[in-house]
Amino acid sequence: MYGWIWRHLPGPPAVRLLQALMLVAAVVTLLFLVVFPWVEPQLPFNAVTAN
């Protein structure tokens, strides 16, 4: 998977590294802003009220 991505990134290694880091940053941002906030309410320790 990672090898496939690396082979398909264009440019010399330095440029590829930069692109790879940007991809990682994009994935982490997506996780923090979309995925985790969505998963979180389904977790048990958020239930603090008696109802």
Next chain:
Amino acid sequence: MSHALSPVRGSPRQGTMRTAIRGIGELILTAGLVVLLFVFYEAYVTDWSSAVKQGEVTAKLDDTWRNPRGAVDHPVNGAGIAKMYIPSFGSDFVFTVLEGTGPDTLAAGPGHYQSTALPGQPGNFAVAGHRVGKGSPFNALDLLSSCDAIVVETADRWFVYRVLPLRGESTNWATAKTTRPQCRGVEPLPGRYSDVVGKTIVQPTQTEVIAPIPGHPDQPAKREIGLITLTTCHPQFSARQRLIVHGVLVAQYRKIPGERPAELTVGT
């Protein structure tokens, strides 16, 4: 790279196999990293965003206290209504309590159950708060002892509540409290309140803990005692039960600018 190192070039079928296995391995490693990242998110990122929201409601509440002309006389859902201090958690432990117990409200701070009494009123001022993440205001609720102060500040008053005698403490209360000056005014509650203790663990469905007379939701009292009830999840990281702390109103002071009640000092 392993292609270059392998002594024998495998058949195309072995190649696909290898790619597939490597792919699965990479997926598992990635999943592990995502889980670690989620732990980091829960432990730090939710605290940061909750701290920002808590700061905003606190600033807004301070504004309405300074300039009460725009204030409304009934609490608005999601807005700050009071500040809560628990000196035994540290002199810096203060949270603005918001109106309502919805998830968005609780992400900004402890929330007041809307149907329950307001601070200082007869009845039960009931507040829910997170124990894990989102600022975890009620993280250490299980560490409270009897007579620990829970101080609530409103626009013009300070209300001092103290944790009721814990289960088993009430039998020898008269002798036990003499050595502890902070227990002045704290007594096991009389009558229909007699089964209300400082700390209990209940099922999530036991809403009677926030009733005016905790445990007796169907019995309105003629003269209700001023109580405070704090609820959070229990055990930590679980939703199986709820940890409940009950306190009784022992003192109230009119606010004087620049002065704070002595109960805010740790150890009193």
